[in-house]
Amino acid sequence: MQKVPTFSKGGVHPGDKKVFSRSQQIERLPLPAELVVSLSQHLGAPAKALKAKGDTVIRGEKIGEASGFISADVHSPVSGTIKEIRKVTLANSVCCDAYIITPDEQQTVEFAEKFDWESQTSASLLSQVKDMGIVGMGGATFPAHVKLSVPKDKSVDALVVNGVECEPYLTADYRIMMEKGEQALLGAMIAAKITDAKRIIIGIEMNKPDCIENLSKIAKENAYPIEIIGLQMKYPQGDEKQLLKATINREIPSGKLPLDVGAVVVNVGTCNAIYEAIVFHKPLFERVISVTGECIANPKNILAPIGTKISDLLAYCGGYSSTPEKLVSGGPMMGFSLFDVDTPMAKGSSGLLALPSKKAARSTACLNCGRCVAACPIGLMPAKLYRNIINGQYEEAMKISLMDCKECGCCSYVCPAHLPLVHTMKTGKKLGRKKK
Ligand code: SF4
Ligand code: SF4
Structure with missing residues (x-):
C-alpha cells in the first residue's frame, strides 16, 4: 500500500476540532452599522490614505495605496461615508490608522463574472492582482503580486496550493474548496500562468476527503492540469517549508525561500481571491472567516466585509453558549489572543475562536525530556x-x-x-x- 505523504521532521497532532463549523455553508453577513478598515492589513509598509474624513466612497473603490515594494492597496468594502480616521490596534497588536466607514443605502455595486483570463498576458494578470490588493489569505498576508513576481535570475516549475488548513477549528478553506472549488482551481491556473509554473499541485490533509473528491472531480471533468495530493494530518503542514517537503519532496535551506527551490506556494483562499480579482475585477474587500469554538452558540463560516468588528461577528452567531476563557483571532496554534471585541477583522483573518477554560497548568522547570x-x-x-x-x-x-x-x-x-x-x-x- 502506498504511504500517505507528509513532511519528515517534527510536527504534532492536535485534535482537529473542525466539527463545530465544518458543515456550515458560507453565509453572507448582513451589513454592519459601521466598519473599521485599517491601512495595514498586509505584511510590509502600511498603505497611504487616499481619502479624508467626510469623503464618500463606493464599494470596491481604492482608499489606500501601497506605499512600498512590500505593501498592498486597500479598498472600501462598502459604499458609504468616512466618519473619521483614527488609530486602532489590530489583532496582531499592530497599531495603525483606520477608516471608520458608515455604510449608506446605495450598496448597488456588484461584481460578476465578465473577464476572460486566458487571453491576457502574464504581466497584465500580475498587475491586476496588485491593483485588487490581493494578499496571502492563510494568515501570512504577504502581498500576492510580490510573491508571484519571479525574479529574472530564478524560475518556477511548480505552483503548490495550500489546501491543508492544519490549524484546529478553522474551516474557511474547507468551505471554499467545497463551495467555490472551480474558482479556486482556476485561480491556481491563473497564478501558474503568471509564474510560468508547468505543474500545479494541491495538498489537502486526509481529514477532508470530500474536498479531495470534489476538486479531483472538477479537475477531471474540465481536464484542468492539476494534481491533487492527499496528505497525512500533521501540524504545521500548511507552512511553506513543510508543504513543499510533503507534496514535491523539496527542502528549502535555512534562510531561503520556495523560489530558491523552483516553487511558489499559494493558499487555496488566495487562489479564489485571485480568480475573483481577474474574472470579476473584484478587489479583496471581503473574506470567509470561521467563527467557531466550544463557546460559540451557533458556529458559522461567514463571508464578511473587511473591517467588520468582532462584536458583529459574535452577535451574528448568537453570542456565547458559555463564557469563554479566551478569544483568538486565527487558529489556536498561531493565532492572536483578542482583548477587545471592537477589534476589526482584516484580510488575513481566517478565524475567530471562543475557547473554554482549560485546567490551569502551572509552569515548572525544564525537565530535559527532549x-x-x-x-x-x-x-x-x-x-x-x-x-x-x-x-x-x-x-x-x-x-x-x-x-x-x-x-x-x-x-x-x-x-x-x-x-x-x-x-x-x-x-x-x-x-x-x-x-x-
Ligand atoms: S515555535 Fe519555533 S522552536 Fe518551537 S517548534 Fe515551532 S519552529 Fe521550533
Ligand atoms: S520540559 Fe524542557 S526539554 Fe521538555 S519539552 Fe519542555 S522545554 Fe523541552
Whole structure:
C-alpha cells in the first residue's frame, strides 16, 4: 500500500476540532452599522490614505495605496461615508490608522463574472492582482503580486496550493474548496500562468476527503492540469517549508525561500481571491472567516466585509453558549489572543475562536525530556533557545538559528513543564533583531 505523504521532521497532532463549523455553508453577513478598515492589513509598509474624513466612497473603490515594494492597496468594502480616521490596534497588536466607514443605502455595486483570463498576458494578470490588493489569505498576508513576481535570475516549475488548513477549528478553506472549488482551481491556473509554473499541485490533509473528491472531480471533468495530493494530518503542514517537503519532496535551506527551490506556494483562499480579482475585477474587500469554538452558540463560516468588528461577528452567531476563557483571532496554534471585541477583522483573518477554560497548568522547570526538540519541524533546540533568551544571551540564541523559528507553537504544545516556549521565541526574535 502506498504511504500517505507528509513532511519528515517534527510536527504534532492536535485534535482537529473542525466539527463545530465544518458543515456550515458560507453565509453572507448582513451589513454592519459601521466598519473599521485599517491601512495595514498586509505584511510590509502600511498603505497611504487616499481619502479624508467626510469623503464618500463606493464599494470596491481604492482608499489606500501601497506605499512600498512590500505593501498592498486597500479598498472600501462598502459604499458609504468616512466618519473619521483614527488609530486602532489590530489583532496582531499592530497599531495603525483606520477608516471608520458608515455604510449608506446605495450598496448597488456588484461584481460578476465578465473577464476572460486566458487571453491576457502574464504581466497584465500580475498587475491586476496588485491593483485588487490581493494578499496571502492563510494568515501570512504577504502581498500576492510580490510573491508571484519571479525574479529574472530564478524560475518556477511548480505552483503548490495550500489546501491543508492544519490549524484546529478553522474551516474557511474547507468551505471554499467545497463551495467555490472551480474558482479556486482556476485561480491556481491563473497564478501558474503568471509564474510560468508547468505543474500545479494541491495538498489537502486526509481529514477532508470530500474536498479531495470534489476538486479531483472538477479537475477531471474540465481536464484542468492539476494534481491533487492527499496528505497525512500533521501540524504545521500548511507552512511553506513543510508543504513543499510533503507534496514535491523539496527542502528549502535555512534562510531561503520556495523560489530558491523552483516553487511558489499559494493558499487555496488566495487562489479564489485571485480568480475573483481577474474574472470579476473584484478587489479583496471581503473574506470567509470561521467563527467557531466550544463557546460559540451557533458556529458559522461567514463571508464578511473587511473591517467588520468582532462584536458583529459574535452577535451574528448568537453570542456565547458559555463564557469563554479566551478569544483568538486565527487558529489556536498561531493565532492572536483578542482583548477587545471592537477589534476589526482584516484580510488575513481566517478565524475567530471562543475557547473554554482549560485546567490551569502551572509552569515548572525544564525537565530535559527532549520532546520540544522532537516536535520542532525546523530541527531547532527550543529548550536551549529558551534558556539563552531568558538569560539575555541573544547572540548565543542567534548562533543556534533562533531566526529560523517559524513560531508554529509545536514546542509549547508538547512541553510537559508548560514553559512559554513559543512566546519566548517571539520575544527573543524581536530583541535579537534590535541588538543586531
Ligand atoms: S515555535 Fe519555533 S522552536 Fe518551537 S517548534 Fe515551532 S519552529 Fe521550533
Ligand atoms: S519539552 Fe519542555 S520540559 Fe521538555 S526539554 Fe523541552 S522545554 Fe524542557
